[in-house]
Amino acid sequence: MSWHTGTNDSDRGSATEPNVRQEVTYNxxxxxAMQRLLVLGGGTAGTMVxxxxxxxxxxxxxxxxxxxxxxxxxxxxxxLFIPFGVYEPADVVRSxxxxxxxxxxxxxxxxxxxxxxASQVHLADGRQLGYDYLxxxxxxxPRPDQTPGMLGPQWRTSIxxxxxxxGATALAxxxxxxxxxxxxxxxxxxxxxxxxxxxxxxxxxxxxxxRRGMRDRVELTYATxxxxxxxxxxxxxxxxxMLDERKIAxxxxxxxxxxxxxxxxxxxYDEREIPFDLLVTVPLNMGAEFIAxxxxxxxxxxxxxxxxxxxxxxxxxxxxxxxxxDIPTSKAGSVAHFGVDVFIGNFCQHVAGQPMTxxxxxxxxxxxxxxxxxxxxxxxxxxxxxxxxxxPVPVLGPFGLLKxxxxxxxxKLAFRxxxxxxLLPGWPMPxxxxxxxxxxxxxxxxxxxxxxxx
Amino acid sequence: MTVTTIGTSHVHVDAEGFLTDYAEWSEDLARQLAxxxxxxxxxxxxxxxxxxxxxxxxxxxTATLRRIYSxxxxxxxxxxxxxxxxxxKKMAYIAGLPKPVGCV
Numbered sequence: 001m002s003w004h005t006g007t008n009d010s011d012r013g014s015a016t017e018p019n020v021r022q023e024v025t026y027n028x029x030x031x032x033a034m035q036r037l038l039v040l041g042g043g044t045a046g047t048m049v050x051x052x053x054x055x056x057x058x059x060x061x062x063x064x065x066x067x068x069x070x071x072x073x074x075x076x077x078x079x080l081f082i083p084f085g086v087y088e089p090a091d092v093v094r095s096x097x098x099x100x101x102x103x104x105x106x107x108x109x110x111x112x113x114x115x116x117x118a119s120q121v122h123l124a125d126g127r128q129l130g131y132d133y134l135x136x137x138x139x140x141x142p143r144p145d146q147t148p149g150m151l152g153p154q155w156r157t158s159i160x161x162x163x164x165x166x167g168a169t170a171l172a173x174x175x176x177x178x179x180x181x182x183x184x185x186x187x188x189x190x191x192x193x194x195x196x197x198x199x200x201x202x203x204x205x206x207x208x209x210x211r212r213g214m215r216d217r218v219e220l221t222y223a224t225x226x227x228x229x230x231x232x233x234x235x236x237x238x239x240x241x242m243l244d245e246r247k248i249a250x251x252x253x254x255x256x257x258x259x260x261x262x263x264x265x266x267x268x269y270d271e272r273e274i275p276f277d278l279l280v281t282v283p284l285n286m287g288a289e290f291i292a293x294x295x296x297x298x299x300x301x302x303x304x305x306x307x308x309x310x311x312x313x314x315x316x317x318x319x320x321x322x323x324x325x326d327i328p329t330s331k332a333g334s335v336a337h338f339g340v341d342v343f344i345g346n347f348c349q350h351v352a353g354q355p356m357t358x359x360x361x362x363x364x365x366x367x368x369x370x371x372x373x374x375x376x377x378x379x380x381x382x383x384x385x386x387x388x389x390x391x392p393v394p395v396l397g398p399f400g401l402l403k404x405x406x407x408x409x410x411x412k413l414a415f416r417x418x419x420x421x422x423l424l425p426g427w428p429m430p431x432x433x434x435x436x437x438x439x440x441x442x443x444x445x446x447x448x449x450x451x452x453x454x
Numbered sequence: 455m456t457v458t459t460i461g462t463s464h465v466h467v468d469a470e471g472f473l474t475d476y477a478e479w480s481e482d483l484a485r486q487l488a489x490x491x492x493x494x495x496x497x498x499x500x501x502x503x504x505x506x507x508x509x510x511x512x513x514x515x516t517a518t519l520r521r522i523y524s525x526x527x528x529x530x531x532x533x534x535x536x537x538x539x540x541x542x543k544k545m546a547y548i549a550g551l552p553k554p555v556g557c558v
Contacts, residue, residue, distance in 0.1 A: 189520070227540065227543075253539065253540055255519070255530070255534070257530070257531065269530055269531050269533075269534040270534045270538065270539070298521070299518070299520050299521045299524040299525070300520070328515075
């Protein structure tokens with residue numbers, strides 16, 4: 001599972017905690033001299049932005065404020081392991097404010113809307129915050145309400161998600177009690193955050209049922225709107241073969257229209273039905289609702305942004321980082337990390353009135369758990385699909401690309417420590433922002449025969 | 455990128471047969487592209503295709519099924535009826551636009 005950015009459930013009401021500063025007070029004599037940077041969302045991307053920019057921007061000139069709805073920072077890549085009892089909920093939650101550097105104001109509150117023309121953010125409780133520059137980092141959120149029947153009587157009874165802490169925890173209980181039948185792992189529509197996570201869940205579930213000696217009583221199906229296991233051909237072939245080996249059926253090009261809770265079946269737009277006893281679904285992912293209310297989003301509430309600079313296409317003083325933008329790459333923490341690395345330099349140039357020279361390449365890098373203590377690694381960008389080969393990392397590596405081994409599994413588990421201690425505080429990591437071809441096998445050019453429109 | 459002949463037109467296409475030059479498309483060509491994948495175009499098809507073409511001109515990318523629904527009001531179910539099986543890919547093919555971005 002790659003790791004995610006942004007806040008989860010970003011539109012729910014705020015849960016305030018007493019030890020966090022609530023009020024923002026501007027010193028009026030300084031206000032005109034100070035530039036104000038406002039960051040919306042204290043998830044992976046937003047936290048990295050304030051950690052890095054606080055070191056770059058002179059506190060005498062720049063006031064930095066970050067807004068989130070609550071004081072809980074969730075390590076979302078860890079959600080995958082909760083249903084199988086590998087992690088407990090406490091393993092994936094820390095206080096958000098501990099990752100916010102000194103001289104950055106953390107404001108807790110629900111965002112109502114951004115008035116981009118007036119450069120103001122309105123909170124639901126009536127507070128208003130002005131800005132000179134705005135960074136939107138409110139991520140993407142699973143929306144079970146968008147599929148008819150999903151939130152019906154079977155929700156959290158036989159229908160679960162694992163992209164929320166509540167869902168992953170509830171699913172752990174359901175799996176422990178499950179004694180056989182049809183298990184369907186399902187993706188509603190693309191894009192979703194961490195697009196490999198549903199495959200990882202499927203591999204881990206297969207290993208889990210085998211370990212419990214009940215694999216023969218479980219029929220496993222992977223239902224996806226994609227034409228195969230994954231989006232890009234080489235990875236799709238490799239991961240598809242792994243599903244085959246594990247006797248997991250794939251229902252491809254499956255776009256769910258609704259869930260029939262009485263029949264316990266997924267129904268697609270082209271009227272296919274997939275019955276289930278236990279459904280593990282990835283609901284439609286959408287950006288935060290305030291983005292729609294502010295007129296800043298596309299049909300999924302993502303902010304249209306330049307894919308190389310992350311500057312909003314509509315406003316010269318707004319950037320969108322991490323999952324909140326519409327750039328055509330994975331919604332994942334690794335992308336947020338590499339994107340933020342490029343953004344920092346660009347931001348400093350932009351506010352100085354210089355042209356932005358950093359060009360983000362859409363770099364993503366994800367460990368994929370495959371069960372039985374093994375994993376794979378994929379590394380790709382806008383132009384290069386995931387390839388086989390090896391991925392060099394000083395000391396820890398090399399890691400095998402698109403190849404199952406135990407080192408990739410341990411790499412993934414070790415990442416949690418790096419996330420809390422290196423990534424969020426914005427310390428340099430041994431992972432370059434731009435993708436490198438070092439160690440990768442070039443795909444064969446032959447065999448790319450034309451297949452028309454099918 | 456190669457040049458191929460569809461009906462009487464010479465057009466540039468990618469490895470999968472998708473047109474690569476926005477300007478080479480016409481409604482006549484669309485009928486011929488549709489015929490290649492077994493679809494006979496009606497007014498309802500053209501409503502979708504015209505929306506896709508104009509939206510692409512503004513946005514620079516091929517609209518998703520959800521965007522067609524939210525912007526043009528055409529239900530996703532209807533898109534599956536008009537372009538059975540893989541509507542997003544088939545619509546892009548017939549509209550002479552790039553295959554929708556398979557977000558990874």
